Amino acid sequence: MASQLSQQFAFRAQKSLGLVGGTPNYDPLDSFQGPDVPARTYQYSPDGRLFAYAVPTGVRIYQAEGAQLLQELSLPNVVEISFSPRGTYISTWERPVKLEDGAQNKNLRVFSASTGEELIAFTQKSQEGWELQYTISESHAIRLVGQEIQVFRPAEWSSGVVDKLKVEGATSIALSPGLNPSVAVFVAEKKGQPASIKIYSLSALTGAPTSQKTFFKADRAQIKWNTLGTHVMVLTQTEVDQANKSYYGETGGLYLLSAAGNFDCRVTLDKDGPVHDFAWSPNSKEFVVIYGFMPAKAMLFDHRAKxxxxxxxxxxxxxxxxxxxxxxxxxxxxxxxxxVDIYDRRTLNKVTSIDAANTSHCEWSPDGRFLLTATLSPRLRVDNGIKVWHCTGPLVHFQPIDELYQTSWRPIPVDTVPAFPQNMPPCPPPAPSVLQHVDLAKPVPANRPAYRPPGARGLEASAAYKRDEGTPSGQSTPNGRYSRSPAPGRPTNGKRHVPGAPTSPSPVRNGDTEKRGRKRKGAKDKEGGKKEGAAAGQEPVRPSIDIQVNGQEIPASPVNDSVPPTPGVDAGLDPIAKKVRNLNKKLKAIEELKEKAKKGERLEATQLKKIESEAEIRKELSGLGISS
Incomplete structure (x- = not known):
């Protein structure tokens, strides 16, 4: 039956639950009828045969291929569900409650997926790590109870615990896949004692560990086995970062161990910062690590950490x-x-880049040709939906869904799907949903060049940005004569150019300019300069300045000193005139305050003091020869 499985994905939202077919149309499965009430969770079996979801009244199990209802478990308050590797057993977890006699209820139950019969039940307080872990053949199942590892035979659930191992301080375990399963046990750091990872063979659980390693800075650990179950990677972390560089604790280290015990090491990372993610290749011989402060580094290692x-x-x-x-x-x-950057492992070249903004979930399809990305609630409550991308970059399906909580591909055993071709497979035509959102279908260029202004590229600016000299806005620069620095890369005729400075040499000072310089120093020079200028019958002229426009020097028209000063500028007033003007301003302000007082308005103490100073101001004006 596995060879007949078709591509499919499921989704769960606040008001809907659905199954959707794959390429080319991504049509909903008409034979599947979603529940009338919101679903709490859903799960595919690892072999892809079964699909189950939980609602407040119980759990429903379907055949995934045709959406045929197989079993319905009348079990309220189920929060989590999980299948065994071959879909033979289904486990459920409810929130723990106390019974009338004060005992805890058995909130972890195991059922036969085909008959719906309850096979065994346990008390499991924590939701984290609640599910049983099965061997790939379903011959054994294990769970951690306190500091004790308990082993069961699913074929004989009634026999109870068939083997057990107590490990002092154990906080988490991970059962390996493969034909010779092993158990990795993590012991957290406590009271100055180092943390450790120990590996036991499941067939000789009570014997000595086949491999172990100790380390510090480890309050919790993330454990990942390779597909064959021959090597395990352990990422340790602390709850608190003593250096205050991260809110999420400090990365202790990344360690690689073999199940046989003939190799272990700490993976050497050449950049400071946390380990963001790591993943084994399906060939079990290599892995990728993303590490370091942003921008992070990505490195490919072999199974010996080289x-x-x-x-x-x-x-x-x-x-x-x-x-x-x-x-x-x-x-x-x-x-x-x-x-999202996609690389070809064979050539190590980048295949494409995808812009999947606001993504909460990302997952490869079982055939390895498509990538599913989704924006989920409550991580982000707007723009929720599912996008399916081809491995070469184009968007092939888009499905907006309000308040989307969960989505995933239907698992299909890798040996039952067509082999990945030698060359990149061609992209199928996009589904009709993409044509309604054309702007989402444009792939991101693999290498987007940095922006360079037109001048740096040896080009003129667009005519849309040029000033129109016939409009008032263009009159602020008469005749287009404004200074512009030469564009980068333009020839400067061997001359050094300072931005904003004239490009021609400074003109030689003549007698007139020297006289103008002396005018600023004293009144005598000022009067003498005026007489000499009048006797000569000439008006002093400022030196001309060459101005560069578009790389060409244009001589500017000389500016006459006889141009009247700009109104409001004090450059043409002598000190006495300035003082008279300021005193008159004060008198005017005093008159305004008097008018306010006549109208009955209340004045501040500072305003009253200003009125009292009127006589002193008028006396000062009289001393300057001005009648007030």
């Missing part, structure tokens, strides 16, 4: 291989712009 390729620095914090391991997506989500 560097294979440096992808460079970019604003990214997410990495994911497609299921075939041929393509790698690196993106910046969260508080970053949402740009």
């Amino acid at each position: 560097t294979l390729h440096d992808f460079g620095s970019a604003f990214c914090n997410f990495v994911s291989f497609n299921p075939q391991g041929r393509l790698v997506a690196m993106a910046g989500f969260g508080n970053l712009a949402g740009k």
Whole structure:
């Protein structure tokens, strides 16, 4: 049946739940009828055969291919559901409540997916890490209870715990995939004792660990096994960053261990900052790490932590291989712009860049040809929806959905989908939904050049930005004579040019200019300059200045000193005239205050003091020979 599975994805929103077919039309599955009430969660089985969702009254299990209802579990208050690897068992979790006798209810239950029979139940207080972990063959299942690892045989649930191991201080566990499963156990740092990661063989759980490593700065850990279950990566973090460089704690280190115990090391990262993300390749022989302060570095390592390729620095914090391991997506989500770069692992060249702004969820399709991105609530409550992109960049499907909470591809075993071709597969035509949003379908150029102004490119500015000399706005620069610095890259004839300064040499000072300079120093020179200028019958003229426009020197017209000064400028007043003018201003202000007082308005103390100074001001004016 697995070979007949078709491409499909599901979504859950505040008011809807649906199944949608894949390429080419992305039509909703008509045979599936969503619930009348909001769904709390949904889940596909790892093999893609089954689909289940939880509503306030219970859990419904469907055959994913035809959306046929198989079972309905009358179980209220279910918050989480999870399938075993082959879809044989389904687990549910409810919020813990106390019974009348004070005992905790058994809120973790395991059912047969085919019959709906309850097989076993447990008490599980924490929602984090609530689900059982199964081996790939479903021969064993494990769970962490306090500091004890309990092992069950799903074929014999009634037998209860068949094996167990107590590890002092254990806070999390991870069961490996593969034919020879191992259990990675993380022990957090406590009371000055270092943290540790220990690996046990599931077949000899009570024996000594096959591999272990200790380290500091580790309050919690993220554990990722490779597909074969031969190596495990452990990222340690602290709850509090002592250096105050991050709100989310400090990255302790990234460690690589083999399950057999013949290799372990700390992965060497050559840039300071946190580890944002890391991911194993499906071939289990290499992995990518994104690390360092922004812009972060992306590095490809082999299974011995040796560097294979440096992808460079970019604003990214997410990495994911497609299921075939041929393509790698690196993106910046969260508080970053949402740009997704896709690389070909074979050539290590960038295939394309995608602008997926405001993305909350990103996932490769099972055939490795499409990338699903979604904007989810409550991370962002506007512009919620699903976008499907082809691996070469174009948008092929867009589905806006209000208050979208969850979406994911239907899993399909990689050995049942067509192999990824040697060359990049052609992009199918976009679905009708994309044609309604044409602006979203434009791919981002792989290398967008930096902006350079027209002058730096040896071009003239657009005519739309040139001043029209026939309009009033153009008259502020008569005859177009304004100074402009030469454009970058333009020849300057070997002369050094200072922006804003005239390009011609300073003119030689003549007698007239020297006289004008002396006029500023004293009244005698000023009077003498006037007499000599009048005797000569000439008016002093300012030196001409050459002005550059578009790289050409244009001599400016000489400006006559006889031009009257601008009104309001005090350059032409002598000190006595200035003083008289200021005293008259004060008298005028006093008269205005007197008028206010006559009208009965209340005056401030400073205003009254100003009125009292009237006699002193008039006396000062009389001393200057001005009658008031």
